[in-house]
Structure formats: structure tokens, C-alpha cells
Amino acid sequence: MTQTDPGFHSDHDHQHCIDQALLTARDLCRQRRQRLTPIRELVLKLVWQNHQPLGAYELLPALAAAGFNSAPPTVYRALEFLQQQGFVHRIASLNAYVGCPHPDRPHRSGFLICHRCKRAIELDTAPVHRALSASAEEVGFRIEQELVEVVGLCPDCQQQEATHA
Amino acid sequence: MTQTDPGFHSDHDHQHCIDQALLTARDLCRQRRQRLTPIRELVLKLVWQNHQPLGAYELLPALAAAGFNSAPPTVYRALEFLQQQGFVHRIASLNAYVGCPHPDRPHRSGFLICHRCKRAIELDTAPVHRALSASAEEVGFRIEQELVEVVGLCPDCQQQEATHA
DNA sequence: TTGTTTGTGTTATAACATAACATGAATATA
DNA sequence: TATATTCATGTTATGTTATAACACAAACAA
Numbered sequence: 001m002t003q004t005d006p007g008f009h010s011d012h013d014h015q016h017c018i019d020q021a022l023l024t025a026r027d028l029c030r031q032r033r034q035r036l037t038p039i040r041e042l043v044l045k046l047v048w049q050n051h052q053p054l055g056a057y058e059l060l061p062a063l064a065a066a067g068f069n070s071a072p073p074t075v076y077r078a079l080e081f082l083q084q085q086g087f088v089h090r091i092a093s094l095n096a097y098v099g100c101p102h103p104d105r106p107h108r109s110g111f112l113i114c115h116r117c118k119r120a121i122e123l124d125t126a127p128v129h130r131a132l133s134a135s136a137e138e139v140g141f142r143i144e145q146e147l148v149e150v151v152g153l154c155p156d157c158q159q160q161e162a163t164h165a
Numbered sequence: 166m167t168q169t170d171p172g173f174h175s176d177h178d179h180q181h182c183i184d185q186a187l188l189t190a191r192d193l194c195r196q197r198r199q200r201l202t203p204i205r206e207l208v209l210k211l212v213w214q215n216h217q218p219l220g221a222y223e224l225l226p227a228l229a230a231a232g233f234n235s236a237p238p239t240v241y242r243a244l245e246f247l248q249q250q251g252f253v254h255r256i257a258s259l260n261a262y263v264g265c266p267h268p269d270r271p272h273r274s275g276f277l278i279c280h281r282c283k284r285a286i287e288l289d290t291a292p293v294h295r296a297l298s299a300s301a302e303e304v305g306f307r308i309e310q311e312l313v314e315v316v317g318l319c320p321d322c323q324q325q326e327a328t329h330a
Numbered sequence: 331t332t333g334t335t336t337g338t339g340t341t342a343t344a345a346c347a348t349a350a351c352a353t354g355a356a357t358a359t360a
Numbered sequence: 361t362a363t364a365t366t367c368a369t370g371t372t373a374t375g376t377t378a379t380a381a382c383a384c385a386a387a388c389a390a
Contacts, residue, residue: 007304035387037337056377069339076378077337092257093312095377112306123300131292132315139172139286140320141277147258147314150297155305200356202368221346234370241347242369260346260377 007121008114008154018048021099025087028103034085039068043078044099047088051119053096091120093149110148116157123150172286173279173319183213186264190252193268199250204233208243209264212253216284218261256285258314263287275313281322288315 025044029036036044046059056075064070079097082088086103090096091111098120100109110125128148136143153161190209194201201209211224221240229235244262247253251268255261256276263285265274275290293313301308318326 008306035337039338071340072378073340073380074338081337092314112301112304114306115309121304121306123304125300127296127300128293131296132313135288135290135292136277136315136317139277139288140323141173141279141286141315142318142323143315144280144317145315147312147316148293148297149257149312150301150306150308150310151312152301152309153307158305158307200368204369236371237347238349238371239369246368 008112008119008156010156014050017051017099017101018045021048021087021101021103024103025082025085028085028087032085034081039063039074040078040081042066042068043075044082044087047079047082047097048099051098051121053091053094053098053113053118053120055094055096089122091149092147093151094120108146108148110146111150112154113149113151114154114157115151116153116161119154121154123148173277173284173321175321179215182216182264182266183210186213186252186266186268189268190247190250193250193252197250199246204228204239205243205246207231207233208240209247209252212244212247212262213264216263216286218256218259218263218278218283218285220259220261254287256314257312258316259285261285273311273313275311276315277319278314278316279319279322280316281318281326284319286319288313 022041022045025041026036028034042063043059046062047054056072056079059075060070060072063075068074079088079090083090083097086106087100088097089100089109089111091098091113094113098111101122108125108129110123110128111120112123113120125146125148129146132143132146187206187210190206191201193199207228208224211227212219221237221244224240225235225237228240233239244253244255248255248262251271252265253262254265254274254276256263256278259278263276266287273290273294275288275293276285277288278285290311290313294311297311298308
């Protein structure tokens, strides 16, 4: 994973994250002959509004506001497409979706989730993957997909809890 | 994690798993002054029927058959208790529950989940934890809880797919 | 321009989980 | 033993997340 991920820095220019994500998505869709339709682009943008994973139903009002149909299948279909393209990830422990900061190449996703500010930051899972591979190999298990979700406190929130106490 | 876990061996004496789990649970509850009520014990037994995680709603008919109330809260309460005691784990990616093979001491749980036979086997997450700790420390994240779920093919099913092809 | 694929609208429902309050059983305390 | 208290369960209702199924329309390919 590249280190362009702003991670838990609270002061990064998030508009840049969004713009970058949309640009990359458009570019990749062109390359892959996939259609980034208005609904899909809007959902991607909404998911990127911040680093806090959003539930599918939280997206519906915004879809309605934009004049689209806003029944659940609409948003789930868009999310499914975006996941297939690697533009967003689903966080199983939260039933929520978050933008992927580096959709340009396939990768295993892992997340650090702050239970205080609710941000989820993708982490470098290469070392974790090596450990998992070794464990799996021991028992002869063939890995196809890895889900790593770590819950805890991000640096910002640790500090806030410290000063607050 | 001890290596008494039968893992993906299809020919282990599973009744032994069940008996052992129930005995350990009773013992631990006695030590901890917790009440392993009939409902809780039944749910634990049901979850242990095999190594395939069961959904909460799949337990309801068996509860009804045993003469208990079988509304969702009943089973969710039992599952909550069993999770608190460390007797069962929840698999977030499956919305399902599975017995813990070594509830005697607290531990981080990780699972290898076979998408063919649906069995979920707990794995030794110590190496994974070390990798995660290192990654988390780099960004100053304080870990409180780890969720590791690996999907793939177990040895048995790899063989079956090979012979079938 | 015709057929085919792909995306969307729409209705309904499935699957998973919890809130809230009443009742009863077990335990602790007087 | 009586009484208070805590804990577990029964019960009804509802909240939350996700998908099935089919109709229609837009894009694309031949």
C-alpha cells in the first residue's frame, strides 16, 4: 500500500481525497470499459465524504435529494459495483462502506477503526498477510480472501481522551 | 492457542468436541459464579453441533422443539452470554456463531472459513497479532480488539475439488 | 435497426438484531 | 423463613441491513 493515505491525520485536505478518488475511478472505469454512471459516481462521492464508514441506508436520502430513485436496491447495486471495481470496501463489523484510497491495484484490505471518532483507515496488510499465509499453510488452507478489522483508538482520540481526563 | 483443536480433519470425534465444550463451560461457570441455564446450555450445544457457524435464527426451531420460548431475543441473549464468557465467537462476515475450542483463557480469535464446506476453524493469531501491533504502532493506533476472518478452501475441499475435476 | 446486454425503477420480502416492559426464578439478606 | 433484590426469561413490537423478482429503458454491438 502506498503511503499517500492521509491516515488518521485530522488536518488533511479531505477534498483532495475525494477529488482524487473520483478522478481515479473515472480513469479506471475508462480503462476497464466499465460505466461509472451518475448514480455510481454519486454513491462513490458520498462514501468519500469522510473517512467514517457509511451505512447503505444513510446514502438513500442523498440519492433522493439528487433526484434519483432511493430504494435500497439502488444503493446496494451501486455499492456492489464499486466494490467489484475496488473503489470501496465493506467493513463487516460495522455493516458500513468506506472509500478505498488506492483502487488502482488489487490488494487485501485491512482497517484500523477508531471506536471514538468512527474513522476507518486502511492499513498495510502485507505483514499481516505473511503471518496469515504461514498459519494457513501449516494446516493446508488455501486463502482466497482476508478480512482484517482492528478496533481501537486512533492517535487523535487518544490525545483527546488524555486531555479530557 | 493450544493445538488440541481438531481443525479441518473431517474424521475427528466430534462428539468429543461437544462434550468437552459443555464440560468446560459448566466448570468455568461454576468458577465464575455464572449461571449456565438450560437455555444457555442448549444454545451452546447447538452451536457446537458441528464446526459450521450457525445463524441465530437457525437455533430458534431447536429451542422451540425443546419447549422453550423461541423468539429472537431468547437466542440472542443466550449468545450474548456465551460470547461474554468466551464460549462462542461471532463470525462477522457470516452473521453466524461458532463454538470456541479453548474458552478457558482469553484470547484473540481468528478464523479460517471454508466457503465450500462452510466450516470455520479458529487459528493461532499470535503471529498475526504481532504483525498488526507493529503496523498499528507505526501510526500510533491503540488496538483494543482484532477481527480476523480468512475465507478460502480447507484441505478436504481442495482435495474434493481436485478429484472432482 | 435489430437484438443483446446492462443499468435502473419498483414492490415486496428476507435475514439479522434489539428495545421495552412484564413476569418469574434464584439468590442474598434480615 | 420472610422479604428484598438481582438476574433470567417471556412477549410484543420494531429497527436495521440486505436481496429477490420482474418491468422498463438506455447503451452498445452486430
